Amino acid sequence: MPVSMVPNMKKRISESTIHRLSLYFRALSLLEKENYDTVSSKELARREKLTPAQVRKDLSFFGSFGTRGLGYPVIELKDKISQILGIDRTWRVALIGVGNIGSALVSYKEFQKQGFQIVKLFDNDQRKIGSNHKGIIISDIKDLEKEIKDDNIEIVVIAVPATVAQYIVDDVLKAGVKAVLNFAPVNLKVPPDVYLRNENMSMELEYLSFALVNNHSPKKVK
Amino acid sequence: MPVSMVPNMKKRISESTIHRLSLYFRALSLLEKENYDTVSSKELARREKLTPAQVRKDLSFFGSFGTRGLGYPVIELKDKISQILGIDRTWRVALIGVGNIGSALVSYKEFQKQGFQIVKLFDNDQRKIGSNHKGIIISDIKDLEKEIKDDNIEIVVIAVPATVAQYIVDDVLKAGVKAVLNFAPVNLKVPPDVYLRNENMSMELEYLSFALVNNHSPKKVK
DNA sequence: GAATGTGAAGGTTTTCACAGCA
DNA sequence: TGCTGTGAAAACCTTCACATTC
Numbered sequence A, B: 001m002p003v004s005m006v007p008n009m010k011k012r013i014s015e016s017t018i019h020r021l022s023l024y025f026r027a028l029s030l031l032e033k034e035n036y037d038t039v040s041s042k043e044l045a046r047r048e049k050l051t052p053a054q055v056r057k058d059l060s061f062f063g064s065f066g067t068r069g070l071g072y073p074v075i076e077l078k079d080k081i082s083q084i085l086g087i088d089r090t091w092r093v094a095l096i097g098v099g100n101i102g103s104a105l106v107s108y109k110e111f112q113k114q115g116f117q118i119v120k121l122f123d124n125d126q127r128k129i130g131s132n133h134k135g136i137i138i139s140d141i142k143d144l145e146k147e148i149k150d151d152n153i154e155i156v157v158i159a160v161p162a163t164v165a166q167y168i169v170d171d172v173l174k175a176g177v178k179a180v181l182n183f184a185p186v187n188l189k190v191p192p193d194v195y196l197r198n199e200n201m202s203m204e205l206e207y208l209s210f211a212l213v214n215n216h217s218p219k220k221v222k
Numbered sequence C: 001g002a003a004t005g006t007g008a009a010g011g012t013t014t015t016c017a018c019a020g021c022a
Numbered sequence D: 001t002g003c004t005g006t007g008a009a010a011a012c013c014t015t016c017a018c019a020t021t022c
Helices: A015-033 A041-047 A052-060 A074-085 A100-106 A109-113 A141-150 A162-174 A201-214 B015-033 B041-047 B052-060 B074-085 B100-106 B109-113 B141-150 B162-174 B201-214
Strands: A091-096 A116-123 A136-140 A155-158 A179-182 A195-198 B091-096 B116-123 B136-140 B155-158 B179-182 B195-198
Touching: A015 A041, A015 A052, A015 A074, A015 B201, A041 A052, A074 B201, A091 A100, A091 A141, A100 A116, A100 B100, A109 A116, A109 B201, A116 A141, A116 B201, A136 A141, A141 A162, A155 A162, A155 B201, A162 A179, A179 B201, A195 B201, A201 B015, A201 B074, A201 B109, A201 B116, A201 B155, A201 B179, A201 B195, B015 B041, B015 B052, B015 B074, B041 B052, B091 B100, B091 B141, B100 B116, B109 B116, B116 B141, B136 B141, B141 B162, B155 B162, B162 B179
Parallel strands: A091 A116, A091 A155, A116 A136, A155 A179, A179 A195, B091 B116, B091 B155, B116 B136, B155 B179, B179 B195
Antiparallel strands: none
16 A cells, blocks of 8 residues: 555545645745754644644644654645645636736735746736736636636636626636636625635724724633 | 613624624625615525524624514614624724735725725835825835824734734834734734734635645535 | 524534653 | 644534524
């Protein structure tokens, strides 16, 4: 039996665990830069404001990566997590809507770093179509279905106004795309085999507002 | 006993409940536009992909806003939620770092709509300082502490590179700010009386990547 | 009849605590 | 000795189901 076999993921992994994997990945990247060879669950937890037990439990869902008495090997664990998250490869991403947010995302370095390559831009504005934005020619949104198919796009980012987002996503799905990241403040309808995630930038501000008004204790008060 | 007394919030309200209040608010705003007078927990749930019981339970933490047999009054409930979230007023917001993301946020209409007024911009780039960006003169980041104090800023949005974000937030807190929204992909250290929320835009893409690679079932498979 | 409000049940996630191993 | 890996316990959150009210 091959040693590196991925554990056959019986338990459903929780959303929170996956999100924390992103945090571990980030922390480990930094630890690598700082030339650490190993790191304990305690230190990893400290760096991302979590508990050591949480770190160990999260990682244990995917295998045993540490050494008792020592901790986790930084580079190995980082590689392992990038495998688990599927960011040990590149993804072909299309972005629809080259407005305020859209153009900010094109230049967002973190996406590149993690293998999310925005290779296609779409807009419906005749003044933008055909022009070169950061090295990418903006396509007409009318050609969405064909171009996304032809270009083997795997993930689509939607950054159009809320009022048209549903029409856009309907078109996108016709091209066979199974993963959508939506920045429009609207709840999109997609069939159950499509992965849809929403990025609602007002939500966290509203949380802050709520906390300020209600003296909401951020977590348990120690 | 006054009828409209706000229940004295004994139970700790969960983060998820607060986030769902944002969703209810959004749905109710739409329902108001569509001229609905009342809405049932069932319909509200359908519109935000939740369950009716969840909606009722969430609202029940804050009071009894519905009528049995009828549902919830759209406008009243919307107003009530905006009170709870503290967005029935305006907030003075400063944004630090007028780069890609920063400038996108300045133009982001949703913030305005919900009362978050970006009234101050800071940057460290001499070419930007003093220039007018969407009607706001960009201030020198060196004057952070004084200007934030003088201008009664209540919430600060951080959109600077990860490497300098901690220094910036340290300065911000010297000015007495108690609420920070951080877009830099780094875990900031703040004292326990400061509300800090992070907006990590790669996280949801990583979730999509994970889901695609692992055939992760988005929720329970029905 | 229709739909809320809510204790209680059920399910999920986090934390505890300790056996096991380098 | 130090720290992982993990069942079990505790905490937390969601769903159920029904009494209640309009």
